[in-house]
Amino acid sequence: MSNRRPYVRSMDGWWKRDPYFIRYMAREVTAVFVALYAIVLLFGLVRLGQGEAAFNGWLQYLKTPWMLVFHLIVLAVFCYHTWSWFNIMPKTMPIIFMGGKRLQPGTITGTGLAASVVACLAVLFIVRGMS
Amino acid sequence: MAENEKIIEIEVLRYRPEQDKEPVLQTYKVPFTDDMSVLQGLQYIKDYLDGTVSFRWSCRMAICGSCGMMIDGKPKLSCKTFLRDYYPGGLRVEALAHLPIERDLVVDATDFVTKLESIKPYIIPKEPRALEQGEYLQTPQQRDMYEQFSSCINCMLCYAACPQYGLNPKFTGPGILALMHRYNADSRDGGQAERNELGYADEGYWGCTAVGYCSEVCPKGVDPANAINQNKMNSAINYFTRFVTPGGAGK
Ligand code: SF4
Numbered sequence: 001m002s003n004r005r006p007y008v009r010s011m012d013g014w015w016k017r018d019p020y021f022i023r024y025m026a027r028e029v030t031a032v033f034v035a036l037y038a039i040v041l042l043f044g045l046v047r048l049g050q051g052e053a054a055f056n057g058w059l060q061y062l063k064t065p066w067m068l069v070f071h072l073i074v075l076a077v078f079c080y081h082t083w084s085w086f087n088i089m090p091k092t093m094p095i096i097f098m099g100g101k102r103l104q105p106g107t108i109t110g111t112g113l114a115a116s117v118v119a120c121l122a123v124l125f126i127v128r129g130m131s
Numbered sequence: 132m133a134e135n136e137k138i139i140e141i142e143v144l145r146y147r148p149e150q151d152k153e154p155v156l157q158t159y160k161v162p163f164t165d166d167m168s169v170l171q172g173l174q175y176i177k178d179y180l181d182g183t184v185s186f187r188w189s190c191r192m193a194i195c196g197s198c199g200m201m202i203d204g205k206p207k208l209s210c211k212t213f214l215r216d217y218y219p220g221g222l223r224v225e226a227l228a229h230l231p232i233e234r235d236l237v238v239d240a241t242d243f244v245t246k247l248e249s250i251k252p253y254i255i256p257k258e259p260r261a262l263e264q265g266e267y268l269q270t271p272q273q274r275d276m277y278e279q280f281s282s283c284i285n286c287m288l289c290y291a292a293c294p295q296y297g298l299n300p301k302f303t304g305p306g307i308l309a310l311m312h313r314y315n316a317d318s319r320d321g322g323q324a325e326r327n328e329l330g331y332a333d334e335g336y337w338g339c340t341a342v343g344y345c346s347e348v349c350p351k352g353v354d355p356a357n358a359i360n361q362n363k364m365n366s367a368i369n370y371f372t373r374f375v376t377p378g379g380a381g382k
């Protein structure tokens with residue numbers, strides 16, 4: 001008979017074990033906020049379909065103090081979301097060569113972040129031009 | 132030993148299946164010098180303080196991959212980690228996380244080795260080639276496509292870093308999937324279809340949620356997270372096209 005009795009450790013609370021796992025979980029949680037905000041925007045679209053008054057009502061609602069606080073929180077969360085996903089993006093891409101040199105992970109992350117900043121500024125610009 | 136000798140406390144997670152119901156911590160006071168690795172600290176314990184402490188090692192130069200353990204909670208090679216970096220606080224060593232403890236710091240590697248064999252970790256030539264035809268040629272760039280993934284030393288640190296493997300040991304896991312990619316990405320190899328069956332399965336690439344810690348702890352710069360995640364696109368394309376292409380691999 002074998003005296004082997006391999007011991008399997010519990011995974012309870014695994015995500016608290018390492019700061020790296022906490023950052024990972026934070027990244028995953030930001031996706032919930034993205035979904036939440038998509039619902040807010042979708043609601044706006046429904047109100048738009050119901051006519052001008054309904055849409056303006058929705059706009060007014062967004063300006064209430066609670067909604068402003070919500071937006072500030074969401075802004076911070078989205079910034080983390082953007083950073084964390086572009087940070088992992090190089091891992092999702094095949095090895096790319098440009099001019100005989102390997103494209104570095106930092107370049108991929110940097111390009112992604114720059115593109116999102118440009119996209120945000122462009123949207124701001126367009127909205128400013130319309131109002 | 133030199134006169135400027137210091138003493139460091141090493142806490143070892145002990146597990147002796149014949150007497151311990153569960154792992155217990157035991158502390159040893161170890162004299163050390165600045166050039167001593169954690170592995171050497173353990174060897175001092177075994178030689179002078181307590182001969183019953185079990186751990187694996189061989190090369191003591193970060194190439195055999197046998198001395199991996201949790202050092203203050205991080206998966207590390209104990210021969211590549213220095214005691215001086217934990218002084219004066221002391222350190223705790225435990226068997227690699229997510230793997231069953233066989234005894235003290237020794238883990239059961241059966242699962243890893245079985246998976247390693249299952250992925251056909253060797254070149255399956257694209258076309259048969261007679262000896263007279265000479266060697267297979269490869270450009271430096273073709274080599275670069277797999278070279279980093281071929282540096283794996285099977286140390287299993289990435290398994291200790293992977294919560295998905297800890298939660299579901301059926302997941303093929305970072306190191307083995309990186310090795311699978313190493314052969315698939317080799318221009319001389321033609322075994323992709325055979326290996327993709329495992330890679331495209333639920334326990335294959337899709338078991339990974341891009342935590343990314345495996346790549347952080349890998350002592351050889353293999354970047355298993357990259358090897359895995361760059362395959363998800365092909366796997367997804369395969370999933371949607373397998374109905375229209377005869378013989379499409381994977382489930
Ligand atoms: S990929 Fe890196 S961490 Fe994982 S087994 Fe290979 S060498 Fe070790």
Ligand code: FES
Nearest residue numbers: 190191196198210
């Ligand atoms: S003893 Fe060989 S890798 Fe540490």
